[in-house]
Amino acid sequence: MTLWFLAGFFDYDGKGNLFMNWFLIVVSAIFEVAWVIGLKHSDNVLEWMLTVISICISFLLLLYLTKKLPTGTVYTIFVGLGTLGTILCEIILFDAHFSPMKMVFILSLICGIIGLKYQTSKLEAKEGDKS
Amino acid sequence: MSWIFLIIAGCCEVIGVTGLTKVNTSPSFSSFFMLIGGFILSLYFLSLSMNEIPMSIAYAVWTGIGTVGSTLVGMYVFDEPKDKWRITFIALIIVSVIGLKLVD
Numbered sequence: 001m002t003l004w005f006l007a008g009f010f011d012y013d014g015k016g017n018l019f020m021n022w023f024l025i026v027v028s029a030i031f032e033v034a035w036v037i038g039l040k041h042s043d044n045v046l047e048w049m050l051t052v053i054s055i056c057i058s059f060l061l062l063l064y065l066t067k068k069l070p071t072g073t074v075y076t077i078f079v080g081l082g083t084l085g086t087i088l089c090e091i092i093l094f095d096a097h098f099s100p101m102k103m104v105f106i107l108s109l110i111c112g113i114i115g116l117k118y119q120t121s122k123l124e125a126k127e128g129d130k131s
Numbered sequence: 132m133s134w135i136f137l138i139i140a141g142c143c144e145v146i147g148v149t150g151l152t153k154v155n156t157s158p159s160f161s162s163f164f165m166l167i168g169g170f171i172l173s174l175y176f177l178s179l180s181m182n183e184i185p186m187s188i189a190y191a192v193w194t195g196i197g198t199v200g201s202t203l204v205g206m207y208v209f210d211e212p213k214d215k216w217r218i219t220f221i222a223l224i225i226v227s228v229i230g231l232k233l234v235d
Contacts, residue, residue, distance in 0.1 A: 036190045039174065040181040055174065079194060086187040096185055105230040109191050112224035113198050119216045120202060 021068050028061035029081035036086050037093075072121030076114045083110050134232055137180035137189055141196025143173035148201040152209070173197075188231055195224045 031054045038051030065074050087106065090096040098106075147169025153162035173193075181189045199221050205211040 036186055039178045040186040040189075059170075083187065083191050083194070086190050090185060090187045096187075099234060101234045102188070102231065105227045105234065106188065106191050109195050109224060109227035109231070112220045112227060113195055116198055116202055116217060116220035116224065119214070119220060120205070120211075123212055123214065123217075 021065060024061055025065055025069075025074060025077050026081065028058045028065065029078055029085060031055075031058035031061070032078070032082040033085035033089060034058075036082075037089060070121060071124070072118040075117040075121070079113050079117070080110060133180045133183040134235075136176045137184065137192055138196060140173045140176035140180060140193055141200060143169050143176060144193065144197035145169075145200030145204060147173055148197060149204050149208075184235065188235070192228050192231060195228055199224050 035051050035054035035058065038047060038054060042048045042051050062074070062078060083106065087098070091098070146165055147167075150162050150165030150167075150169055153159070154166055177189060177193050180193075184192075202211075202217060202221060206213050206217075
């Protein structure tokens, strides 16, 4: 089992390692949530520096991943985890309250973003087939 | 006022994303300037808007405006297809943003 897991982890398939890439999406979403929190709550130089570093890490990771995995899928997971992550952090860490109406509109907003990204990458894939 | 800052932040993000597209296709000083300048301004206005708007709502709306804006730029500047599903999702995002503003 461990061997199988390690083999999967290190197996290079020409697109970078698949398991590693999915793991990196989660990492990039965590950094995304981190800088969103930083943007609102930083109040000294060190915290602002961490915020800027998180912005750079999540941005560069996302750029790298959209080159390795299907763009629509990457964005779906990234936007979903990023938005839900900030909501959960706000509720758990900062005691925020959300009315049901707010949750409904945030969820429909996420659906719209994911749908739009998905449709765009589908159209891009079609364009790629033609040329 | 916070909602105006948030809309400005979304528009600046669109400039940044457009810069990113241009850096990928034809790298030049102006496209790098759009990319870096757009994102810095965007994040600055996003942080201003967060003074009053809860961060998760600000973040979701910011992402939404950025996505809608860069899709519209793609459709009207880079001649990408205007298919009905993309228009439907754009409408869903706009309705959700207006809804969030109204219940805020």
